[in-house]
Amino acid sequence: MANFKNYRCTICHQTFAPEMPIETCPNCGEKGVLDIEYDYQAIKQHVNHAYFANNHDYSMWRYAPLMSIAPDHIAEMLRIGWTPLVNSRRMREELGLKALYIKDEGLNPSGSTKDRASGVAVLKAMEAGKDTISCSSTGNAASSCACQAAHMGLKAVIFVPKRAPIGKLTQLSIYGATVICVDGDYKDTFQLSRAAINQYHWYNRNAAINPHLVEGKKTVALEIAEQLNFKPTDWVAVSVGDGCTLAGVYKGFYDLYQLGLIAKIPRILGVQSAGCAPFYEAYINHAPLKEAEENTIADSIAVGIPRNPIKALNAINASHGAWITVTDEEILFMMAKLGRLEGIFGEPAGVAALAGIEKAVHTGMINTNETVTFIMTGNGLKDPVNAQKVISPPVLLKADIELLNDYLKEKGVTK
Numbered sequence: 001m002a003n004f005k006n007y008r009c010t011i012c013h014q015t016f017a018p019e020m021p022i023e024t025c026p027n028c029g030e031k032g033v034l035d036i037e038y039d040y041q042a043i044k045q046h047v048n049h050a051y052f053a054n055n056h057d058y059s060m061w062r063y064a065p066l067m068s069i070a071p072d073h074i075a076e077m078l079r080i081g082w083t084p085l086v087n088s089r090r091m092r093e094e095l096g097l098k099a100l101y102i103k104d105e106g107l108n109p110s111g112s113t114k115d116r117a118s119g120v121a122v123l124k125a126m127e128a129g130k131d132t133i134s135c136s137s138t139g140n141a142a143s144s145c146a147c148q149a150a151h152m153g154l155k156a157v158i159f160v161p162k163r164a165p166i167g168k169l170t171q172l173s174i175y176g177a178t179v180i181c182v183d184g185d186y187k188d189t190f191q192l193s194r195a196a197i198n199q200y201h202w203y204n205r206n207a208a209i210n211p212h213l214v215e216g217k218k219t220v221a222l223e224i225a226e227q228l229n230f231k232p233t234d235w236v237a238v239s240v241g242d243g244c245t246l247a248g249v250y251k252g253f254y255d256l257y258q259l260g261l262i263a264k265i266p267r268i269l270g271v272q273s274a275g276c277a278p279f280y281e282a283y284i285n286h287a288p289l290k291e292a293e294e295n296t297i298a299d300s301i302a303v304g305i306p307r308n309p310i311k312a313l314n315a316i317n318a319s320h321g322a323w324i325t326v327t328d329e330e331i332l333f334m335m336a337k338l339g340r341l342e343g344i345f346g347e348p349a350g351v352a353a354l355a356g357i358e359k360a361v362h363t364g365m366i367n368t369n370e371t372v373t374f375i376m377t378g379n380g381l382k383d384p385v386n387a388q389k390v391i392s393p394p395v396l397l398k399a400d401i402e403l404l405n406d407y408l409k410e411k412g413v414t415k
Contacts, residue, residue: 003043004068007034007211010310018068021128023209033308034211035251036068040258047259052226058082060116060219066255067215069123078109078151080119081219085227085373090341091354095361099371101233102354103224104344106379110140110147110171112300112350113220113245113377117207118144120216122152125203131155135205136193138186138241138299139168140349140378145205146175157202159193161186165299167382185294187305207244208307214248221252224373230262233371235321237269237360239352240279241301243312245377246270250315266373268321269366270312271356273298273349275328278306279313283323289313297328297386300349300378322365326355334358335380336390345380345387353377 007016009025009032016022016034025032047065055062060081061074084104092100105113118141125133133149135141136159149156156177160169161184172179182189190206197204207213225232232253240246246268253265272280275296282289289309294302306312316323326334331348334355339345346354354374360366380387397403408414 003038003065005037005039008037009033010035010314023204023211030209033208033310035311036211036215038066038255040255044259049230049261060119060216060223063219063222066222067120067219068212069120069215070127073123073126073152076152077119077123078115078148080108080115081223083107083223085224086342086344088342091338094337094341095358096368097361097366097372098369099233100357101224101228101371101373102342102344103220103373103375105220105375105377106344106346106350108144110144111379111382112140112144113217113375114140114144115148116216116219117141117213117244117248118148118205118216120212121145121203121205121210122148122154124210124212125154126152128203130203132157132200132202133205134158134193134197134202136160136186136190138302139164139382140300141205141207142177143168143171143175143382146172146177149177150175157196159189159196161189163299165383165385167384171382186303187291190307206307208242214244214251214311217245217248218252218255220375221249222256225253225256225262230256232262232264232266233373234266235269235357235366235370235372236266236375237271237353237357237372238375239298239301239349239356239377240270240272240312241276241303241306241349243279243306243308247308247311247315249375250311250319253319265319268315268319269353269356269360270316270321270323271353272323272325273301273328273331273352274325276302276304277325278304279309280323280325282313283316296348298331298348298352299383300347301352322360324356324360324365326352326359330355330359332386332390335387338376339380344376346376347378347380347383348386350376350378350380
């Protein structure tokens with residue numbers, strides 16, 4: 001917290017003191033999303049290569065000096081982060097890339113990268129003396145919020161649209177959250193949650209509104225850089241819904257660049273589903289962001305009205321990155337390919353970015369002599385229904401070795 005210098009509005013650019021109890025800009029209203037700025041000169045005095053080499057807390061909390069949190073309850077939190085960065089061989093060869101790294105965020109406590117933001121939200125709720133935390137979500141933010149709240153003894157009230165996958169709804173119930181399933185889309189869900197949070201004064205975990213949550217999301221970029229000895233790849237690809245995770249990825253690399261710990265900020269590839277692509281459409285048409293349909297199996301990125309557009313758009317522009325879309329069919333195909341080639345089971349939104357990398361390579365957007373990191377944002381067990389669309393059901397055989405032999409020969413397992 002000592003390094004937290006001020007809030008800055010992304011619209012009017014006015015700054016506000018850290019002590020001010022605000023979520024958005026007092027002048028610009030809800031659209032005035034805030035960025036958190038740090039005193040990098042002060043941070044440089046103790047956060048350097050030696051700091052990381054001697055830090056044995058292998059979780060996201062090793063980055064606390066680069067976050068807007070108080071240290072009081074960190075030791076009590078679940079172990080979030082420091083997920084594997086897999087050096088891909090088979091998928092890299094399949095795509096024809098010089099190097100491909102897979103950041104497997106499905107191994108976080110609730111199975112997604114959203115635990116990073118939720119961990120920060122729970123700490124900030126406790127700092128504010130709140131006993132209840134709330135958010136709207138298509139699934140992963142909801143389950144991560146419920147998970148982290150349960151561990152720290154807070155109540156969680158979660159709003160989800162009626163299309164939320166059964167795997168994520170089951171998680172919410174197991175974690176003991178109060179779940180409101182809204183008869184509507186994500187826009188309806190967000191509006192109801194906002195009204196309830198304002199009325200009951202719950203702590204707001206909605207990442208597009210709460211500026212502190214991007215500071216949790218950015219730790220995935222900090223880890224990627226550190227796991228690559230502070231020499232990040234040419235590109236980093238991430239699937240995009242609200243734009244908060246993308247904004248966090250850029251912010252993490254930006255922080256390290258300001259501290260002189262990396263020589264460059266990677267180009268960021270923002271990947272959207274073709275069935276819900278407001279960022280991509282604005283990019284292609286050189287037009288303002290417009291509401292889009294939410295027509296995709298990738299529920300975690302099915303956000304028709306992104307609530308954090310400025311940070312996400314700035315991240316792509318500042319990193320000289322690009323936007324791309326993939327179809328549901330391409331996502332499903334990549335789910336099966338990732339599992340078959342790398343032994344990693346990703347949910348649709350989790351593998352959308354990898355499908356985007358494949359398309360970007362084929363179109364020449366990404367050159368085959370470049371290096372790429374793919375952030376796999378969520379575990380496939382969260383959405384087993386869609387996974388079943390790309391697999392063959394197991395064969396049912398009688399307990400007869402001859403029948404087994406015939407079947408194995410037919411499948412090419414034996415000769």
